[in-house]
Amino acid sequence: MDIPADLLLIDDDEVFVRVLARALTARGFAVASAHDANAALAQARRAPPRYVMLDLKLGADNGLILIPQLLAIAPAARILLLTGYASIATAVEAIKRGAHHYLAKPVDADAVVRALTEADTAGTELTTPDAPPPLKRLEWEHIQRVLAECEGNISEAARRLGLHRRTLQRKLAKRPVREAE
Numbered sequence: 148m149d150i151p152a153d154l155l156l157i158d159d160d161e162v163f164v165r166v167l168a169r170a171l172t173a174r175g176f177a178v179a180s181a182h183d184a185n186a187a188l189a190q191a192r193r194a195p196p197r198y199v200m201l202d203l204k205l206g207a208d209n210g211l212i213l214i215p216q217l218l219a220i221a222p223a224a225r226i227l228l229l230t231g232y233a234s235i236a237t238a239v240e241a242i243k244r245g246a247h248h249y250l251a252k253p254v255d256a257d258a259v260v261r262a263l264t265e266a267d268t269a270g271t272e273l274t275t276p277d278a279p280p281p282l283k284r285l286e287w288e289h290i291q292r293v294l295a296e297c298e299g300n301i302s303e304a305a306r307r308l309g310l311h312r313r314t315l316q317r318k319l320a321k322r323p324v325r326e327a328e
Contacts, residue, residue: 154176156178156180168180197221197225203232225248228248290308
């Protein structure tokens, strides 16, 4: 018998999920977890969550595609998209698909709680930097936008970008360029 969960954690990194689940349980959440898209949807159907923390990259699955599916199962759920590959394009796409918040890894449990429980009226803050971003950062964001438009299909994204598929895969394996602080 499944216990209804307040929070569904969806991430393919099992150690990260275990550590975050322990921290969020200590903060009063009943936590369920899933490590791929099929398990996440099955868990959501068994016990529709009030909150969902979803990773952008779930192995072969794309977290962006899961957002509308999760909202179809649990329309009142607040969804936080979490990623180690943050870009403006994926943040905008996540919000368009129904996510309530977007955070870049690394993140602590308190930031996750704030993002999940903040009022809907607070919205997502996007600030513009004083100096233009570096060219490599713009390239990274453009690649992310095209990849999102292709729903994670690397071959199609490479074709649209005029790159060889392996070249695009190498670029995606690299971390995004950090902003000057």
